[in-house]
Amino acid sequence: MNEKTTLDLENLRDLIDGVDQQLLNLLRKRLDFVAQVGTVKHAAGVPIYAPQREASMLAKRRKEASDMNVSPQLIEDILRRLMRESYLNEKDVGFKQVKTDLGHIVIVGGEGQLGGLFSQMLTLSGYQVKSLDKNDWHRAEELFDGAGMVIVTVPINVTCDVISNQLNNLPDNCILADLTSVKTEPLNAMLAAHKGPVVGLHPMFGPDVGSLAKQVVVVCDGRHPEAYQWLLDQIIIWGARIVNEDAQKHDKAMQLVQAMRHFSTFVYGLNLCKEQADIDTLLQFSSPIYRLELAMVGRLFAQDPELYADIIFAQEGSQIAISDYLDNYRQALELLKAGNREEFVSQFKQVAQWFGDFAPQFQHESRAMLQSVNDMKSN
Incomplete structure (x- = not known):
């Protein structure tokens, strides 16, 4: 030059x-x-x-x-x-406080990540929030006295026990809510334990979100929805979108949205581990889409294994969804073993037709994500 x-x-x-x-x-x-x-x-x-x-x-x-x-x-x-x-x-x-005459709020499991996030959002909205964790049950009567709402966010495998054994003597007008990713059994447990307002919530995001803008919170109505409508209004002010759904229908969807997907990701990571794959080499030769897939696998294993075990093992119906996935995988593998390229193409077209307009929509949406992944590459 x-x-x-x-x-x-x-x-x-x-x-x-x-x-x-x-x-x-x-x-x-x-x-x-x-x-x-x-x-x-x-x-x-x-x-x-x-x-x-x-x-x-x-x-x-x-x-x-x-x-x-x-x-x-x-x-x-x-x-x-x-x-x-x-x-x-x-x-x-901060945010405008919708319910100005509510008593204090108790978050059972408030020291956990999700409990901490909701404690932060409620505090930013002007509510008085108290936390009750596993070593605080000796103070439960004191904490629940005068409470306007109790939110349960504890591991899934103990949620119903905590509700049934510890939350059966709340003030009559107190709202009882949970943040569990399984809804039918916790909702039934809350309805049985408490005679006042009851609502099941499932935040469809992790505790590491910086903002609730554009996030989704699923709401499964329990009892006296007029008493907790202010809470839904408050969540909307935070920027989230409310999706009302029947608890059983929610749980059925979660078998695919969460349990099967997380289990498949777990198996993929397990296979890479057992193959002793060189991740540096995989990244070196990866396309943006594979890098994104690998990033999502790695993201799973950067988090709490107990949480994902709870999600996957929470519903017996998840075993059916995962087994169906395995059967379909085996059938597809047989096409490969038989060298049946024509049938593979035929089934590919069948699935593409089933996706309909969503396929090109997802292609468009993923293009921007893949470009971002490529921009972030450092090796």
Whole structure:
């Protein structure tokens, strides 16, 4: 590279650095405006996530980007990342308290990760939250006295026992709720133990989420829904979406959404371990989609094995779903052993037809994720 080329590159890079500095200043200004928006929303009790506003804004920015010969997807990617940061900042402002005359809230298992997350969100909303953990039962009567709501978030395998044996003498108007990923048995246990308002909740996210914006909370009604409607309104203000569902239908879906998926991931990781696969080599030759798959496998094994054992072993029906998956795997393997390429293609087309419009939709959604994974590659 000659001296002139080097000088030209240095000058251009200096100009780019200047633009980057302007971008940083604009980002700081945008975050300041977002903080002001959060303050207004807090005072008015407006949910931090406004899907219609977001969709409208993105559509306008995409059109403006296209008119300027800038990739619409580029501006959407940037704005979505900024909005995620904005939701985190809005949470720091706090939230409007929907139920101002509620007694204190007791979270049974409040020192756990999920209990800690809900304690944080409720505290940010102005509620008085107390924690009761396994070494605190000698204080239970004191903690429950005057409680407006008790939330149970303990390991699945002891949830029903805790409810039946420890939560059968709550104040009559106290709301009893749980955060368990299995709903039928805990809901029945709560209805039997407590004569007041009862509701089953399943947060469809882990405790490491930075914000509840765009997250889903499944609600299984128990008794006196009018008494806990304020809680659902409060969760919506946090930015989450409420999905009402029958407890049995929920549990059936969880056999596929959680138990079968986590078990399959466990077996995949177990197989890699037994094969003594070299992860560095796998990453070196991985496509973005395989890297994402491997990341999801690794994510499972970075977490609490007791939690995933609880999820997988919680329902006997999960064994049926997992066994059906194994049967289908064996049948597909027989096609491979027999060299029956035609039947493989035929079944592939059959499944694609069953997916219908969801297949191209998922292809579009996954493209952005795969691009992000590729951008993050360090080896």
